[in-house]
Amino acid sequence: MRRAVLIAVPYVWLLALFLVPFAVVFKISLSDIALAIPPYTPTAKDGIWNMLRGLDFENFVFLTEDDLYWKAYLSSLQIALISTVLTLCVGYPMAYAMARAPEQWRATLLMLVILPFWTSFLIRVYAWVGILSGEGFLNQFLLWIGVISTPLTILNTNTAVYIGIVYTYLPFMILPIYSALDRLDGSLIEAAEDLGCSRMKAFWLITIPLSRNGIIAGCFLVFIPALGEFVIPSLLGGSGTLMIGKVLFEEFFSNRDWPVASAVAVILLLILIIPIVLFQRNEQRQAEAGK
């Protein structure tokens, strides 16, 4: 009995906070746009049977007809993928240095990685506007040291989006890799060297494979939210930055086309389910290997 209650709690939670809203969104995606409140038809007011009869897949068909949508999906995938790789390239050395730092420093370093979370995410992204703009700190600094003679255009380009995503999601990359590297037994590296590996080779054959689970976890933790990212591309990106989060926002608030926006969201979720399932399987395998 108590076990049943224990198991029921998370499932009720999931049902209330994920499945029910998803069902609502899915229902809206099957509706038609209307000048009403709420701005779609049919609704439950028309009676359940009439409502169900009025649903169709028209909006999903529409998504395939206008190339804006699949371009936005592809572009989002590309931006999320490239930023994940960039975050890995920045995060891995940081996590490695942290794991190799003297014991008494590690808690402080870990703290520093988490510290940005104490400020609002929105404010931090706004701060980057100030840094990257034409008259921003970065350009002023570069002009001052004489590396460039005219300000660089970084803000409102994809470069700014990459910088923003790497900056924002870096802790999600560092923490799982750090935890994997921290557990790594130093004598394994010594054993590899003893058996004829150079430092580099030992890193490649021992350190990288043994931190693989951390790398995979970190990549998913960055890739999944970056794919649907809205704030960063809309604040730092330009008109050329095409991301599905932005499209979604415009459909909802500018066009007030809730049914199409919902269809976009449903497809996005379906795309995300693939990496989420892969991520879960990785976690599960890790848990099994740890036994």
Next chain:
Amino acid sequence: MAETAFAPWDDPDQKPLIRFRNVTKRFGDFTAIDDLTLDIFEQEFFALLGPSGCGKTTMMRMLAGFESPTSGIIELAGSDIARVPPNKRAVNMMFQSYALFPHLSIWDNIAFGLRRESSDKAAIAARVEEMLKLTRLEKFARRKPHQISGGQRQRVALARSLAKAPKLLLLDEPLGALDAKLREATQFELMDIQEKTGTTFVIVTHDQEEAMTVASRIAVMDEGRVMQVSTPDRIYEVPDSVYVADFIGDVNIISGRITTAGGVYGLGFADGQPTVHAASDKPFAQGQQAHLAVRPEKVAIHTEKPDGVDNLLEGKVLDIAYLGNLSTYHVELSGGQVIKAQTANTRRLSRRSITWEDPVWVSWTKTAGVLLDK
């Protein structure tokens, strides 16, 4: 056997495989190894024995190349190895934690070192199979390290470090993680493998029984210095310091001053106690401070005063340590000193004639003990 015994250290023509020449190693203010000079010969099974923190692991890590000496020279087969990195040394190490690669199978663990120096797949496979056979691990080749037992892991670590046929194999507390029964069996297995492969083994241990069992020679270390280097029997029977005598096995140390000199020395150790006598080749002067080390098993215990013994002391039984096959009697003398006497329990416990508080005599011959000056 005695005539052809393996003893290259007694042969002045033999060149040692490893020579430590005045090696000192400091970590900051701490001196781990203090001006150490030592030779280790080919095919030896050499044990570095000492309490934790005595520098034995540092010595091993210097041989493996993970530490370099602050001063002095370490030679391997005649050449200085100070500048040779660990991956270029013909030395392999078996780590205390075994350090098996958890993401590789047993087979791949053993092949790891071989793959670094050769790409000949057939030769590597043959060598790995040979190692698996040597360590009786054929059945486990496809398993991962976390899927086998501690004893099997220990054998994998041994196979992996032997696979490259090193000139020198270093074993860092190799049996520390095994239980007593398995440890004993593995000691003999190690000796067997050492004999079969002809590799020079240097073993670090704090377990004196282990060192006595496996080693051809033992270096007893303390605080970065080598106290004595000798064969196990000589370390046990003729220690050259109280430290060594005390570290190896159980011992009675009787400290006093020399009262009669020449051949057989008399040692007065306490008021009201008779002088004890001991033969010694080492000269001692009248009145010199000296220590007599006598092993408990060389001390006999009597319920009635015996006649015609070299050394006889009277006391009463304070404690009896029953070890199954042996019993150790702690006999308190009238001055409060305790002498340990050990006897084999050839009779059943119920027939034992000596019990607590019994007045007894202890005796030993003049050649039973060793007279020491430090």
